[in-house]
Amino acid sequence: MQKQNNTVELLEQVLGIKFTNKSILKVALTHSSFANQKKKVEYNERLEYLGDAVLELIITEHLFKNCSDKSEGALTKIRSLIVCENSLYEIAQNLYLGKYMLMSKGEELTGGRERSSILADCVEAVIAAIYLDKGLEVARKFIIDNFQDIIERAIDNKIILDYKTKLQEVIQSKGEVSINYNMLKSEGPAHRPTFEVQLVIDGENQSQGIGSSKKEAEQNAAKNMLTKMEMKYE
Amino acid sequence: MQKQNNTVELLEQVLGIKFTNKSILKVALTHSSFANQKKKVEYNERLEYLGDAVLELIITEHLFKNCSDKSEGALTKIRSLIVCENSLYEIAQNLYLGKYMLMSKGEELTGGRERSSILADCVEAVIAAIYLDKGLEVARKFIIDNFQDIIERAIDNKIILDYKTKLQEVIQSKGEVSINYNMLKSEGPAHRPTFEVQLVIDGENQSQGIGSSKKEAEQNAAKNMLTKMEMKYE
Numbered sequence: 519m520q521k522q523n524n525t526v527e528l529l530e531q532v533l534g535i536k537f538t539n540k541s542i543l544k545v546a547l548t549h550s551s552f553a554n555q556k557k558k559v560e561y562n563e564r565l566e567y568l569g570d571a572v573l574e575l576i577i578t579e580h581l582f583k584n585c586s587d588k589s590e591g592a593l594t595k596i597r598s599l600i601v602c603e604n605s606l607y608e609i610a611q612n613l614y615l616g617k618y619m620l621m622s623k624g625e626e627l628t629g630g631r632e633r634s635s636i637l638a639d640c641v642e643a644v645i646a647a648i649y650l651d652k653g654l655e656v657a658r659k660f661i662i663d664n665f666q667d668i669i670e671r672a673i674d675n676k677i678i679l680d681y682k683t684k685l686q687e688v689i690q691s692k693g694e695v696s697i698n699y700n701m702l703k704s705e706g707p708a709h710r711p712t713f714e715v716q717l718v719i720d721g722e723n724q725s726q727g728i729g730s731s732k733k734e735a736e737q738n739a740a741k742n743m744l745t746k747m748e749m750k751y752e
Numbered sequence: 753m754q755k756q757n758n759t760v761e762l763l764e765q766v767l768g769i770k771f772t773n774k775s776i777l778k779v780a781l782t783h784s785s786f787a788n789q790k791k792k793v794e795y796n797e798r799l800e801y802l803g804d805a806v807l808e809l810i811i812t813e814h815l816f817k818n819c820s821d822k823s824e825g826a827l828t829k830i831r832s833l834i835v836c837e838n839s840l841y842e843i844a845q846n847l848y849l850g851k852y853m854l855m856s857k858g859e860e861l862t863g864g865r866e867r868s869s870i871l872a873d874c875v876e877a878v879i880a881a882i883y884l885d886k887g888l889e890v891a892r893k894f895i896i897d898n899f900q901d902i903i904e905r906a907i908d909n910k911i912i913l914d915y916k917t918k919l920q921e922v923i924q925s926k927g928e929v930s931i932n933y934n935m936l937k938s939e940g941p942a943h944r945p946t947f948e949v950q951l952v953i954d955g956e957n958q959s960q961g962i963g964s965s966k967k968e969a970e971q972n973a974a975k976n977m978l979t980k981m982e983m984k985y986e
Contacts, residue, residue, distance in 0.1 A: 563823070575809045594801065
């Protein structure tokens, strides 16, 4: 685990934003498991609640202004592809947020730094920290810069939600092959398990995936395979 | 139906806001039924989509800052009582929005100017119009001023969602009485009916309620009775 002050400064560099109140960014990076170990340490859950609303407004306004031909129903559907755990997880990975987060040793040992839900929440908390410290326009710039690629894919209907089905379509278009997902291991406490699966195509190990459910691990293995095949955004 | 330009100016006075771009307020007041009659008339559905996100952020931030003792879960629950059709309908009534809306004669004849869903959507569209024309801070002031009472009731857990049950509790605490809801009329097209019911207590007509379903009309009759009894916010 990184030293706290150092962590905040390093992340400021990654974000390209110098905080006036650095403690708010520290709170955004603090997972409840870390706070639960200490007394009077604030964690990022309330910031996540605010950040979600900031993100929702910025994305809504962006779609409203840039998709003037689309109905409210179409805009709502596009937004749901942008403001969701999958997309937020992607942003968190781009920013290496897992590296900067403060969490308990126990959480870390069960894969907390790679857990999609924890990282997605952290992105929203960081957005709230930017909004509270720097205002709406800086938050807007941060969001649009970081979500640009996801926004474009969502508008162009290129976000794949079911990677397993997509992989099957792509692979079997080239002829009949066997696709199997084998469980490698499951670990962690019962209420917070982590699963790791291996994707085996025609008897050969091709990719792996981790997730908080068997289904999520399989989807991630399929997603990794599609990336490997450079089919991700086809 | 009021003349359009006049309508916008009258509403500006009610809102206490002078719009730079008056046409955006006119769009906010335009129901789809009005636009469907004419060519190239914009209606308020897309503005409603944006206004909902503006309202959500302002209320979220207000609760985040003013309820520092409450968890994310508690804040989400309180927010759902504030950002909902019932509350928006109450604001619409306070602003007499139904009077200013542009809608088709047909919609008007089937009770459109009193329809809870139409009025609630219009409030969100007006919020978006204020946000686009005047920015976030003017929108925030408008929202906090107009929602103050509802926000306080939501925080104090004084919002009654089931008026029929509440009325029954209040009345029967004073002894056994009969409570009946009698249908007075139902009118309008099959896909958009309006119901009017009469609340009869111990054989005496006490209040009436209108709604787009029998259930909603009964709830409104009970709500009106509670208001009459000055028990609304007890």
